[in-house]
Amino acid sequence: MEDAGVIIGLEIHCQLNTKSKMFCSCSTDFRDNEPNTHTCPVCLGLPGSMPTINKRAIEFALRVAKALNCEILEEAEFSRKNYFYPDLDKAYQITQYDKPLAERGRLLIDGDNGERDIRITRIHLEEDPGRSVHMGTTDRGKYTLVDYNRSGIPLIEIVTEPDLRSPKEARKFLNKLRATLEYLDVFDSEKEGSLRVDANISIKGSERVEVKNISSYKGVEKALTFEVTRQKNLLRRNQPVTRETRHFVEARGITTSSRSKEEENDYRYFPEPDLLPLRVSDWVEGIILPELPDARRERFISRYGCSAEHAKTLTGELKLADFFEKVADNDPSLASTWIADYLLGELNYRDFSIDAMPVEHFRQLLSLLKKETITDKSGVEILRIILDTVKEGKSPEMPETIVSRLGLAKTGGNQVQDMIREVIAEQPAAVSDYYAGKMQALNFLVGQVMKKCRGRADPGELNRLLIEALKKD
Numbered sequence: 001m002e003d004a005g006v007i008i009g010l011e012i013h014c015q016l017n018t019k020s021k022m023f024c025s026c027s028t029d030f031r032d033n034e035p036n037t038h039t040c041p042v043c044l045g046l047p048g049s050m051p052t053i054n055k056r057a058i059e060f061a062l063r064v065a066k067a068l069n070c071e072i073l074e075e076a077e078f079s080r081k082n083y084f085y086p087d088l089d090k091a092y093q094i095t096q097y098d099k100p101l102a103e104r105g106r107l108l109i110d111g112d113n114g115e116r117d118i119r120i121t122r123i124h125l126e127e128d129p130g131r132s133v134h135m136g137t138t139d140r141g142k143y144t145l146v147d148y149n150r151s152g153i154p155l156i157e158i159v160t161e162p163d164l165r166s167p168k169e170a171r172k173f174l175n176k177l178r179a180t181l182e183y184l185d186v187f188d189s190e191k192e193g194s195l196r197v198d199a200n201i202s203i204k205g206s207e208r209v210e211v212k213n214i215s216s217y218k219g220v221e222k223a224l225t226f227e228v229t230r231q232k233n234l235l236r237r238n239q240p241v242t243r244e245t246r247h248f249v250e251a252r253g254i255t256t257s258s259r260s261k262e263e264e265n266d267y268r269y270f271p272e273p274d275l276l277p278l279r280v281s282d283w284v285e286g287i288i289l290p291e292l293p294d295a296r297r298e299r300f301i302s303r304y305g306c307s308a309e310h311a312k313t314l315t316g317e318l319k320l321a322d323f324f325e326k327v328a329d330n331d332p333s334l335a336s337t338w339i340a341d342y343l344l345g346e347l348n349y350r351d352f353s354i355d356a357m358p359v360e361h362f363r364q365l366l367s368l369l370k371k372e373t374i375t376d377k378s379g380v381e382i383l384r385i386i387l388d389t390v391k392e393g394k395s396p397e398m399p400e401t402i403v404s405r406l407g408l409a410k411t412g413g414n415q416v417q418d419m420i421r422e423v424i425a426e427q428p429a430a431v432s433d434y435y436a437g438k439m440q441a442l443n444f445l446v447g448q449v450m451k452k453c454r455g456r457a458d459p460g461e462l463n464r465l466l467i468e469a470l471k472k473d
Contacts, residue, residue, distance in 0.1 A: 005203050021043055026152065072281045195215075206235060347387070365382055420449055
C-alpha cells in the first residue's frame, strides 16, 4: 500500500552510451584508465576553448523523448548553470534550463494500487561534472581527490512530476525506465555511474527535501524509506522538516545533511553564449523506435502463450527477453516457467546477470525436463552445479553429462515399485497410522521413498503409486 501523504518526484541522470563526450571529441571509454587521462581543454574548461555539440547525443535524447511520449520543442537552448564545486572545473555546467529538448511525457508503471501513468515533466541534455573520490565516507573522509575523466560525458536528465507515492513505486519506475533505455540502445547499465538519481521527497504539508547521490536501483528504495521514516519521526515529535539537500550514504543506509537547498536563482542561469539554439524537432519523424518493453510483453503473451506475470518478468530486462527467445522454440511454456521461477532466483542469489547462464546448457536442460528424463528437483540441482562452476571461473559440464555422472536420471517403473515395497515393510508404524486415517503418515512414506531414489522419482506419480500399494497391502 502507498504511504499516506508521501510525495516523491525523481530527477534521473542517465549517461548516454556515445563514443565521445558531449562537447568535445574525448573518448568516453575510460573504465580502466588512469584518472585525468581522457581530458582536453574543452572538457577541462580552459580559457579560450570552444564547445561543439555531439550530434549522436541529440539523436539518443530524441529517441528517449519519443519513447516516453514527450512533446519535442521547436527550439531548445543550452544554458550555463553557475555554482562552485571541486568536480566542476569551469565553475559552471552546460545544461538546459527554460528551453529543454522535450516536455510533458509519461511512463506507465505497476503502481501500488494498479497500473498508472507517471508524468514526465521534461527531458534535457547536459554535461556530467567530474568525479569526486572521497578517501573514506563523504561525511568522515580525511580528503577528496578529483578525476575529470567523466567531465563532459553526455547526460540526459529526466524529471518526473511528484506523482510517486511510495519508495516501492519509485523503484518500480526506475526499473521500467532502465528497461526502456536498454531497449532503445542508448544506455549501458554496466558502466559505473551510468544512472544516478536525485529524489525530492516530502510528507504532505511539510517542506521538501532533496536526497542526492543515489547510484543504484535498490538504493533508491532504501534511501527513500529511510528519509520517509526520518521525516515522519520529526513530525511525530512536533519538529519541522527543514528544506535542505541530503546525501545518501549507501554503506550505512542513511541520509546525512549536506547543505541548505538552493533555489533556482542561486544558479544564475543564462543562455550559453558559445552554442547556438537547437532546432531538431523535424528529426523526430526519422527516428524509428525498436520494440519496447510493453509491446514485447504483449507479443510474448500472444505468440508464446506466456502468463501475464511471466511475460512482465521476462521483458523487464532486454538481455533476459533475448535469452528467453533463444531457448523458447521447443517449449515456450516450460522455458518461461523455468527462467522466471527457477533460473532468476539462482542468478539473484549469486548476484549474477543472465549472461552467466550458457544458452546451450539451458536448452539441453529444458530438453531433459520436457522428455521427463529428470525431475524438477534434479533440474534445480543441475542449474546450481552449472552456475557454481561458472562462479569458480571454470567451464561447466553439459546437463546430460551431469545427469550421467551423478545418476540423476528419473527413477521409474519396477525400481519405484520395489522401493515402495521396501518402505512399506520398513515402516509398519507409519503404515498403521495411514490406515488409522492419519494422512501425514502418507507424506512421511513418500519422503522415505524419495530418500531411497535420491529425489529422482516424480512426486505426484509416486504419491499415486504408494496409495495403490497401500490399498493392495
